Amino acid sequence: MNALRALPRRHLAAGVVLLALLAYPIVNPWEPYPQGVLLMMFLLALQASSWNIISGYAGYISLGHSMFLGLGSYTTAIIALHTGLNPFWIAPLGGVTAVLIAMLAGAVVLRTGGHAFVIITIALLLSAQIVAVNWRPLTKGSDGITLELPFWSADFQNIPFYYAFLLLLVLTVLFSGWIGRAKFGTGLVAIREDEGKAASIGVNTTVFKILAYGASSFFIGVAGGVYAYYQTFLNPVGSFAILGSVLIVLSALVGGRGTLYGPVVGAFIVQLVNEGATVYGGSTQSRVLILGLILVAVVLFLPAGLLPTLEAAWRRRHPRDTEYTDQVGALSHRPAVVRERARSRTPDAEPGPLLTVRGVTKRFGGLTAVDGADLTVERGSITALIGPNGSGKTTLFNLITGTMPVDAGTVTFAGRRIDALPPWSRAHLGLGRTFQVTRLFRDMTVLQNVVAPLPDGRLRTMFADAVSGAEAARARDLLGIVGLADFAAQQAGALSYGQQKLVELAQVLMLEPRLILLDEPAGGVNPSLLGRITEVIRELNRAGVTFLVVEHNIPMVLDLCDPVHVFARGRPIASGPPEAIRADPVVLDAYLGEDWRPQDAHA
Amino acid sequence: MAQLVQALALGVLIGGIYALMASGLTLIFGVLRVINIAQGAFLILVATFTWWLWRVIGIDPIVAAVITTPLMFGVGWLLYRFVISRIRGQAPSMSVLLTFGLALVIEGVLNVVAGNKFRSATPAYFEESFRVGRVLLPKAQVYGFLAAIVVLGVLYLILTRTWTGRAIRATSQNPSAAALVGVGATGTAALAFALGSASAGVGGSILSVLYPFFPASHYDWISRLLGIVVLGGMGSLPGALTGALILGLAETLTATYASLQWATLVFYLVIMAVLLVRPQGLFGARLREDAA
Structure with missing residues (x-):
């Protein structure tokens, strides 16, 4: 019972x-x-x-x-x-x-x-x-x-x-x-x-x-x-x-597209209406009209469908209260979990380049966004990529992760050419990224967002249970690492911007990445959350994860990253440890502006 | 040889007419990102109305475009303002479902009002042809082609030479930037939808002479038009022209050398072959999406 x-x-x-x-x-x-x-x-x-x-x-x-x-x-x-x-x-x-x-x-x-x-x-x-x-x-x-x-x-x-x-x-x-x-x-x-x-x-x-x-x-x-x-x-x-197809579409839509039982409930209703129209309404001709009108009406006035709409109404009256009690515990054993996992996946602790970009070029019509760029990311480093807006940093990210194809040049990751691979294969190799403007799946819960990534392309992984069992437990752990375990059941779209950044980080961690590309992790994040983010980055780095960070928050970059590469007009103009970059006149001129003085960094 | 020239000439004539019909669909998609599944139903609606004008009042079916075009412009504008605009900002799949619903409503209304039977407007020149050397060009096809070319030309001029046209093109490239420089998104969208519908006004009138039709014919037509647009690349006007020409030629050549029944199938096979090589269609551009 x-x-x-x-x-x-x-x-x-x-x-x-x-x-x-x-x-x-x-x-x-x-x-x-x-x-x-x-x-x-x-x-x-x-x-x-x-x-x-x-x-x-x-x-x-x-x-x-x-x-x-x-x-x-x-x-x-x-x-x-x-x-x-x-x-x-x-x-x-x-x-x-x-x-x-x-x-x-x-x-x-x-x-x-x-x-x-x-x-x-x-x-x-x-x-x-x-x-x-x-x-x-x-x-x-x-x-x-x-x-x-x-x-x-x-x-x-x-x-x-x-x-x-x-x-x-x-x-x-x-x-x-x-x-x-x-x-x-x-x-x-x-x-x-x-x-x-x-x-x-x-x-x-x-x-x-x-x-x-x-x-x-x-x-x-x-x-x-x-x-x-x-x-x-x-x-x-x-x-x-x-007409058979019309009935199918209509059924799923009436009951609730994307839900388990919605299409069944919808089909029972639609078939009854259809039967009624045949018995009482006469011809097939008028049936098309009736079905068309219902379809238009449902799209306009009940786009989510019957079941989700009823469920939402039920939720409003009976708010959930016991949602996140069982996850609070995940917070406590956080650090141990990180190190263990990251180590298990990154045996390559010896130094040497993890990512090598050679002569990569990308043009958009007449605009050359990335112009024969070279870049090396050493294993185990937190490498920074800074530069003025429009200097091609995000485009370079897109080329490295495969969001868009390169026009020329090569990208090598962990000793393997990856510039012709589709984005998912690069992710399977251990390349993860976050986006400048967060791109969470807004209609999924936070937990579903974190469970979604696939660390490899095997069928076994694809058909592994996502909502319970080992995968979900790991996702909860990762949410614990970024301090958001309590929010697992929330809709991702309902979180604050900074929280979304953290969820995106947890999402990437699910890939068990060896290199994480962070596109402006500090952008739009309040200082207290920012502290949390740098803390998490350091912790993961100690555990063996390499980072490439694009960021405009210079104090944070100079504090966190080594080495720092400076980008301008689609190619790097300077590279070196933060102390050197801080003092490099070329950099000061191209990027930081003439007003900037080294002592500001300590202010 | 004469047979081949004949088939090619007919293919070009039909291709021009297809181009006109598909231009509306691609225009609407380009600006609104809406796949107007109802475009085929618009054609059949206009064809039926044109047939009625011809049969009852005695207006020449192709000349009737002068009436049906502004009428469809108005219908399109109203439809956008009161129906389509309500789902702006929702997932693109919703617009497919909504316009599919509209197509069914139009089909249903035609069924109830005009009855479920084949029709075709047959003016006096219906069975006459121009003779050019050994090639016979049916008059109806030639008139339809000329009307289509004129309308396509006007559409092109509107898009490139007028402020309205620039507003439409600007909105299709970047709606938020267009809004920032004073192009009202809703007004422009309504205009684009109205223009796209108006092209179905001309297209439907021509269709009434060239092809027998009945209310459910719109599935054939939307499938053909979407095929053209997908083949050429969604949202590309030159793509639509090329796609239309390929469809026209594929149909007449198949009809000449094999049989008419397989013509449509051959066209779908051509689409599949093209998509196999170029998944984005012939003229489809992959724009940068990161800087939207």
Whole structure:
């Protein structure tokens, strides 16, 4: 009983509904009509729930998702026709076809963050229809394919189909929930919120998106096979109707895109409305109008969807009170934790360059932002990069971390050329960065933000549990290091700017980095927090982490860093220990200005 | 040989018309970062209205653009002011969903008001052609092409020679900087959306003669137009022109040497091939995002 109480209410409610649905055909076996309606609700719900993986979690909208149902139907029907096997046993192959097509198309259009995806989803649906109509030897064209009738006695009516679709729905929801809890799911949400940032913390955005698209198609494909058997007939127009996609999109949106149960709840509602419109509203024609109006209204007035809106209302009335009690303890054993981890990952304690930049150049049209720059960061150092605004420091950061490609030159990290690697591979090698203006995933909690990074590209890491277990425990530890353990459950967007900087630092630490690039860690941070930041940097450095810091706060730089490189007009003009830089007339002239005198640093 | 020249000539004519239709979509995306899924529905809406003007009042369908263009300008302006502008600042995916909803509403209204059947405006010159050497150029295609070129030219002049045009281009490059120098973002955005819709005014009128259409045809059209824009690079006007030309040629060549059924499919394959090599499209630029 206690175990039940510990379950979140929504899982409990879902369990109760599931039990009722399981019992329904037994309790009321002689009513084919309500069973048929429920069955269609399951089918729509499992489609919406699948759609949610790519379009809810990852934010890439698919407008042609019903195509996978048609693909599954055709695969199953064609194989059944040629082999005589029962469609039930072939249906999983429908899922395989769906995944193959999704991942093939995805591999082409999902490599950029662009909008090619939306169009391809419609184009795929229309193309599938064209192929189904015209490839007559395989698909029998517009005549369609007729399948054998179910093998069971007519006494059972459609009850086996009822349970088949219910089973597929349950599997889909479990699958979606598993993804949502894994680092894979956190990475998908990270992509939705800020794709560039996601790449910088080790999320292989291309692979994540392609896998998500594949994952969003499998159960629909399987269901397609079962659906073909249920209908015993399929043709191109019915199998690849765009109205099916409309229903899917609408369901997920009504219930709450990006949530676990939202698409299911939405699908139940939408299917009922759809059924009602068919029974009472007459034609398909008016149904399109009704669905369109609902879609517009939901986007304008209920953009978050039903479940999140209700949940927010519930939260306002019942504020959480016991959120951060269990994390306070993490603060106490902070220092030991840092050293242990950083050492374990950085065995290369011997001196020598960790990062070498040679002749790197970047032009934006006529502007040469970085001009043949050379830079070396020694292992174990806290190296500073200072220089006037527009001297190319941040651009150099972007070139080192792979946010943008270099025009010329080489970047070597830990003995390896990295200038052609994508950002996530550089992160996996141990290169972490923070941003000048913080780029946290604002709609995620602080804890989710810190759990999101992936220290390597292995599948095991990708599908590790994110919200509980070892990863979450480590994230809490890291939050403890930056002194923010109490804020784990807060929304990241609600934190102060300085706190966000600290969370971003914790996020980078999750990568187990060997080199951290800090872009203006002191910018916009109040003095007391600034003290905290320098303290953390020193502590991590003692534990073996190397730093490259861009900063305008000169007293802080001269105090913290050694050596200091001075940048002007896209290349370094001076390098040396802080004492030398402090006195170098070239530097004083180019950067610090004529008014600046060495003694100011001590003031 | 004559067959090839014929196909090429037709491809260019159709390409010009596609270019006009796609220009509105790319303009709206360039300025608003909104993928207007309803652009195809705008075309079908205008085509249906044009058909009605032609059938009931007897106005020539291509000349009807004089009426439909300002009308669509107004419709676009109102739509932006009262609907689209409400989701400004939200995730880009919301605008896809909203305009998809608008497309469905338009389709539904056409279904209910005009009925779900194929239509095509067939003025007197519908089946006549100009003969240039051994090449036959259908009059409807030629008139449509000329109208499209004129409108594209006017659009180009508006964008490059007027203050309004500069404001639109400035907003598309950097909305906050444009706002700082006195370009009102909302007004400019509404104007861009209205201009983009107006191009569907001309495009829809031309469409009514060249292609049979029915309410749900808008899926085909939006998929074609988006294909053009993706092929050329989102938000790039030269890209849209090139993409349109490629689509026009791909269609006529496939129709000539294979069959019309596969024409659309060939175009999608071309898109996939291009994206394989250049993920950002032919003319798509990767702007620096760090200094936004």
